[in-house]
Amino acid sequence: ATTFSLTAGGAVTDSQAITATNLLLNASGTATLDMATSDVDVLAISASGQSVSFRDADGIDIGSVGGVNGIAATTFALTAGGAVTDSQAIAATNLAVTATGTVTLDVATSDVDTLAISAAGQSIAFRDADGLDLGSVAGVNGITAGTFALTAGGAVTDSQAIAATNLAITGSSSITLDVATSDVDVLAISASGQSVSFRDSDGLDIGSVGGINGVTATTFALTAGSAVTDSQAIAATNLALTAGGTVTLDVATSDVDTLAISASGQSVAFRDADGLDLGSVGGVNGITATTFALTAGGAVTDSQAMTATNLAVTATGTVTLDVATSDIDVLAISASGQSVSFRDADGIDIGSVGGINGVAATTFALTAGGAVTDNQATVATSLAITAGGSVTLDVAANDIDSVAIAATGQTVTLVDSDDLTVGSVGGINGIAGSAIALTAGTSLSVANTAAAADISASGSLTLAFGTASNLTLAAGSAVQATGAASIRGGNATGTGTLAVASLRLSTQRTNLTGTVGGLTGAAAAAAVTTQAPFGDGPHTLNGVTVTPTVVSSETTTPASQNSGTASATTTTTAMRALAAMIAGSAGLRQAATGAGGVIGGFAGSGDTAVATSSGPRSTSPRDVAFAQDGSQRSYELNAFAGDYPLLRLSESANEAFGKIPQLESNPWRNSTPDGIAAQDNLEATVASSRSAVLGGE
Numbered sequence: 056a057t058t059f060s061l062t063a064g065g066a067v068t069d070s071q072a073i074t075a076t077n078l079l080l081n082a083s084g085t086a087t088l089d090m091a092t093s094d095v096d097v098l099a100i101s102a103s104g105q106s107v108s109f110r111d112a113d114g115i116d117i118g119s120v121g122g123v124n125g126i127a128a129t130t131f132a133l134t135a136g137g138a139v140t141d142s143q144a145i146a147a148t149n150l151a152v153t154a155t156g157t158v159t160l161d162v163a164t165s166d167v168d169t170l171a172i173s174a175a176g177q178s179i180a181f182r183d184a185d186g187l188d189l190g191s192v193a194g195v196n197g198i199t200a201g202t203f204a205l206t207a208g209g210a211v212t213d214s215q216a217i218a219a220t221n222l223a224i225t226g227s228s229s230i231t232l233d234v235a236t237s238d239v240d241v242l243a244i245s246a247s248g249q250s251v252s253f254r255d256s257d258g259l260d261i262g263s264v265g266g267i268n269g270v271t272a273t274t275f276a277l278t279a280g281s282a283v284t285d286s287q288a289i290a291a292t293n294l295a296l297t298a299g300g301t302v303t304l305d306v307a308t309s310d311v312d313t314l315a316i317s318a319s320g321q322s323v324a325f326r327d328a329d330g331l332d333l334g335s336v337g338g339v340n341g342i343t344a345t346t347f348a349l350t351a352g353g354a355v356t357d358s359q360a361m362t363a364t365n366l367a368v369t370a371t372g373t374v375t376l377d378v379a380t381s382d383i384d385v386l387a388i389s390a391s392g393q394s395v396s397f398r399d400a401d402g403i404d405i406g407s408v409g410g411i412n413g414v415a416a417t418t419f420a421l422t423a424g425g426a427v428t429d430n431q432a433t434v435a436t437s438l439a440i441t442a443g444g445s446v447t448l449d450v451a452a453n454d455i456d457s458v459a460i461a462a463t464g465q466t467v468t469l470v471d472s473d474d475l476t477v478g479s480v481g482g483i484n485g486i487a488g489s490a491i492a493l494t495a496g497t498s499l500s501v502a503n504t505a506a507a508a509d510i511s512a513s514g515s516l517t518l519a520f521g522t523a524s525n526l527t528l529a530a531g532s533a534v535q536a537t538g539a540a541s542i543r544g545g546n547a548t549g550t551g552t553l554a555v556a557s558l559r560l561s562t563q564r565t566n567l568t569g570t571v572g573g574l575t576g577a578a579a580a581a582a583v584t585t586q587a588p589f590g591d592g593p594h595t596l597n598g599v600t601v602t603p604t605v606v607s608s609e610t611t612t613p614a615s616q617n618s619g620t621a622s623a624t625t626t627t628t629a630m631r632a633l634a635a636m637i638a639g640s641a642g643l644r645q646a647a648t649g650a651g652g653v654i655g656g657f658a659g660s661g662d663t664a665v666a667t668s669s670g671p672r673s674t675s676p677r678d679v680a681f682a683q684d685g686s687q688r689s690y691e692l693n694a695f696a697g698d699y700p701l702l703r704l705s706e707s708a709n710e711a712f713g714k715i716p717q718l719e720s721n722p723w724r725n726s727t728p729d730g731i732a733a734q735d736n737l738e739a740t741v742a743s744s745r746s747a748v749l750g751g752e
Contacts, residue, residue: 060121069093072112078118090136099123106130108193113137114156117145125162132193141165151192161206171195171215179219182267185209189217197234204265212235223264226251233278243267243287244275251291252276252337252632258300261285264528269306276337283310295336298323303632315339315359322346324409329353330372333361341378348409357443359383375421380459386421387411395435396481397418400407405429413450426465429453439481459483459504465514469495473525477509478502485509485712492517492540498524499544502552503531509551512536520544520586522563528552534569542585559585560601563590568597572650589734626742694700 058077061067066084072092080086082102089110099120100107100190107128114137123141123471127578131150133139138156144164152158152172160177166184169191179200189198203222205211216236224230224709232253234522243264246249248624251272258281261269269287275294277283281298288308296302296316302323310328315336323344330353332710333342341359345368349355354372358379367387368374374388374395382400387408396417400424405413411684413431419438421427432452440446442462449470462465464630467488470476475495477486484504486493493499501509501519510516513572522544528534528551540555546564560583571579580599612743620666689728 056639061317077120079123079241080107081123098126098133100126100128102128104129108132108133108134111136113613114239115139117141117160118143125165130193132195147170149192153195158200163450171197172203173198173199174201175202178204180204180206182206183208183324189213189216190319190649196617197237202264202268212583221264223267225267230272237748242270245272246272248273249275250276252278254278256280258282258284259386261289261304262287269309274336276339297339302344304635314342316342316347318345320345322348323347325332327352328348331355332401333357333376334359341381346408348411365406365408367411369411374416386415388416390416392417394418394581396422398422399424401425403427405433405448405450406431418481437480439483445708455504458486460486460488462486462488466490466514468492472496474500476500477503479504482495485511487511488513490514490516491536492519495521495524497521499533500525500527501529501534501549503529503551508533508554510534510536512538512540514538516540518542518544518547526562528567559586560584560594561586561589562594563588564592565594565596565601567595571596 056075057081059075060079062081064083067080067086067088068080069088069090072090072094073088075092075163077097078095079311080100080102082105085105085132086102086107090109090112091655092112093110094112095115095386096110096666097116097118099118100674101123101659105128105594107130111134114133115135119142122262125141126145126147128147129149131145131147132341133151139154139158139160139227140185141160141162143364144162145160146166149169150167154174154177157177158172158174161182163182164184165182167187167193168499169190170181171189171190172179179202183206187207190213192427197213199215200219201221201396203217203219207224207562208224208227210227211224211230211232211516213232213234214235217232218238221241222239222245223243226249229388230244230246230251233252235350236256237254239259239262241262241327242253243262245267248380251270251274253276255632257279259279261287269285269289271290273290273292273582275289277295278297278301283296283302283304285300285304285583288306289304292309293313294311296318298321300319301410302316302318305324305326307326308328309326311331313332313334313336314325316323317339317654321333321344325344327350329351331351334357342361344363347361347363349367352371355368355370355374355376357376357378357569360378361376362382365385370393371390373393377396377398379398380400381398381638385404385405386397387409388395389411393416395418397413399422401423406429413429414433414435416435417437419433419435421439422441424443427440427442427446427448429448430449432454433448434454434665436456438455438458440460442461443467445466445542446460446462447640449468451470452472453470454472455475457476457480458469459478461483465488467486471494475493475497475706477500484506485508489512493508497520499518501701512535515538518526526542526544526547529547530550532549532551533555536555539557539559541559543561545562548560548566550568553567555569556572557570569579571582574582577599578599580601581715583601585601585603704746
């Protein structure tokens with residue numbers, strides 16, 4: 056027939072095919088019309104409260120026939136050998152569609168509660184007036200399609216998986232698609248103002264599907280079993296991402312306010328158009344990754360911790376990442392013109408991450424629970440460091456104008472390529488550490504800060520600056536060191552005060568004020584030692600001229616020609632300590648090797664500092680020995696380079712014990728540059744050791 060209208064007071068079945076252009080069915084019982092060869096073009100069914108199944112050999116439209124519009128049923132299961140369309144609404148609690156062609160059911164007033172569609176390789180569009188669940192209906196589970204585009208006027212959930220190459224969802228309420236076995240390759244969601252969660256068994260791309268571009272939501276929580284990428288932007292107030300593969304979300308126009316990512320062992324890259332916070336979203340807290348590279352068009356903050364081996368941040372706004380439990384091993388930040396603060400639970404290295412090298416900022420404030428190192432440069436107008444471990448920033452290209460470091464009890468080493476000022480930065484005043492070594496490529500200045508000592512070293516102190524530049528201690532500034540201090544460079548001046556255990560100068564001119572080894576005035580000046588290069592000056596400490604250290608140019612005969620025998624002795628405690636310091640020093644070792652000799656056995660035995668020696672001294676198993684020379688009772692410390700005595704320190708028992716031991720220089724001092732440089736280092740070692748042990752002349 057052209058049009059077949061059937062009204063039945065009970066159940067309707069078929070055992071033969073129906074061939075009609077239009078089919079109308081009114082039934083008050085179940086309707087099972089499932090002959091595979093039936094061929095209907097337009098179908099309309101009114102069977103409220105009933106289950107209806109219909110099978111068509113080819114394509115079919117849900118339309119109007121004989122005054123009945125669309126489908127009304129409790130459960131409607133449709134199987135079609137071709138395309139399925141609708142020109143009238145479907146009202147069914149449950150809808151199952153199985154089709155070998157496209158499925159376009161997009162009438163806005165359709166109302167289905169549970170939807171299941173099997174159309175492998177086909178494009179499916181479905182529209183529902185309110186919310187629905189993607190579940191199981193009449194043996195069909197979830198959604199299988201090439202492309203599935205769903206538009207819903209209410210909440211969307213799933214109790215069965217979605218298997219689609221492309222998935223687009225437009226929703227006006229929450230979307231919760233979290234079945235673990237769902238598999239989508241390209242995802243696009245438009246749900247402005249709504250919460251969206253999606254789970255995928257493997258990787259996926261945030262892209263374009265059915266005219267929907269990227270993801271728009273208030274909160275978007277994505278869980279993926281593998282890699283996540285984006286070819287379209289994400290616009291969400293909150294984004295949570297859990298991934299078992301790499302994450303590359305780098306579309307420049309993405310805009311997220313709060314970001315949380317869990318991708319342990321993976322590399323993560325995220326780009327945001329403006330500022331964002333690393334916080335908590337959907338049960339995910341902060342960032343977990345192996346490498347996290349963040350690019351932001353505005354300010355970056357954190358309210359939750361980051362855990363990553365490597366962190367790279369590129370920002371055009373301030374960067375404030377100060378959660379105490381963050382743990383990063385290698386840090387790189389590019390934020391020129393911006394203030395940057397970063398806090399790490401333990402040690403950290405300033406290095407290279409994701410094409411970002413070192414740190415570039417206006418102000419960089421770093422707090423670390425452990426050691427701080429660098430293998431890339433820090434370029435910052437102001438640098439503040441608080442560290443629970445040593446600080447070693449010795450990359451030659453570092454360029455810092457003002458620095459403050461709080462590392463009490465820790466060694467501090469800082470190298471700067473040009474001018475450097477020790478001042479106040481980020482609430483930290485001056486530099487505090489144990490051994491402190493500052494090297495400036497040009498001038499070095501110490502400002503008067505709120506600290507009692509603007510440089511406070513509970514060990515040695517080295518201040519090095521350009522040979523044509525200045526060290527300036529500002530009025531009111533104070534530099535203190537409980538150990539040996541060394542100042543090297545051009546002109547050392549200022550009205551600030553020094554208070555050091557010993558002082559060695561290698562400067563062109565000097566005009567300083569302070570104490571050396573507790574000595575004041577002229578006594579302090581007399582206690583200063585010098586080391587080449589030492590300029591013509593003038594050189595003064597406390598207004599008193601500093602006299603260059605005089606070293607004998609005497610040469611000595613080879614030790615093989617000296618067959619004298621020295622008896623065993625035990626020297627005084629002070630002389631022992633002096634010998635031990637010199638014998639174990641790098642200066643003595645450098646002197647010997649620079650002179651062409653070989654030094655061995657410095658730590659070979661417990662009596663290195665106090666030893667017996669008999670016969671030619673060069674055959675002694677020890678390179679450093681003490682001998683008492685008969686009635687003169689002169690204590691000698693001898694070190695050899697081959698057969699030649701490298702140095703001899705003697706202390707006569709008839710002299711006041713605080714006298715400087717005589718230093719006999721080796722024959723290479725006047726013959727080779729290495730010998731000269733080595734002897735200079737050795738002289739400094741002797742002087743600093745003597746000051747530390749004997750307390751000066």
